[in-house]
Amino acid sequence: MEINKSRSRRLLTALGALVAATSLALTGCGSADSEVADGQVVTHAMGETKVPANPQRIVVLDSPHLDALVALGITPAAVTERAMGYGAPKYLADKLSGVPTVGTIQDPDVDAIANLAPDLIIGTKVRHEPLYTQLSGIAPTVFSENSGTNWHEQANLTAAAVGKSAEMTELLTQLDTRAKAVGQRIGAPGKTVSMVRFTEDRFRLYGPETFSGSLLAQVGFRHPAREWNKYSMAELDPEQYEQINGDVVFHADYTGSSTGTTKARVTALWGSLPAVAGGRAYEVADDTWMLGIGVLGANKIIDDIERLATK
Secondary structure, eight states, X not given: OHHHHHHHHHHHHHHHHHHHHXXXXXXXXXXXXXXXXXXXXXXXXXXXXXXXXXXXXXXXOSHXXXXXXXXXXXXXXXXXXXXXXXXXXXXXXXXXXXOOEEEESSSBOHHHHHHTOOSEEEEEHHHHGGGHHHHHHHSOEEEESOSSTTHHHHHHHHHHHTTOHHHHHHHHHHHHHHHHHHHHHHTOTTOBEEEEEEOSSSEEEEOTTSHHHHHHHHHTOBOOOOOOOXXXXXXXXXXXXXXXXXXXXXXXXXXXXXXXSXXXXXXXXXXXXXXXXXXXXXXXXXXXXXXXXXXXXHHHHHHHHHHHHTO
């Protein structure tokens, strides 16, 4: 009898251990699933933020993140615009029909954002840092450091926030392959380039670390040596037009039109520049070349480069 009781106790102990181990294993599996379902921690310019898995209502405050989301097949819940009444960038208009705006890129409407009850907000520290605390109180908020400069970082941050880093890596690789191929076809390597943007009182040269400037370098053009400011730009007066000294020139207007900027003043003076005299100065759309920051905008720009520079 004592032997049977001893065996029974050992059997019950073994069964108990098995049940406990099974329960622990199931609990561990449940915990892992919960972590995936709850989201992930994203490191960004303002620190670390836990973002939900598969966010559905994303508010985008700046151009690079907007392009990245659309390139990844995601339609945001709301976007900002370059000026009141302007709407989404023209090159994305067909993909953003019906998407509301929440203020301008420089001045987002925080109340309008809150009313949308977003589950993720994406912006830039260089533009939106003063709003970070307010926005973080509305929804998980991640900021890139800059806008345009080092644009790959902005694309990759956006992709990380929505769990699509691998997809963005593939898009960037495809872009690089295409840029180099087009550059070879048009003979870009060995040629210098000036990227000009006419503003209200001055004009601006865009350097190798800006979005459009970096893309021109990716195609194979070289920017003439000069000093650039911390944003990889140079702010110049109309009378300094001779500093537009690239073999090829691309130029755009800040207002998106030929009025209200220094374009008329500069173009009245620059006729003797080699690129202008040789028919190698090309006007391009500001909306795409300056605001199309991302793989979709970049491909539009490469379309322009190939079309214009092979004439």
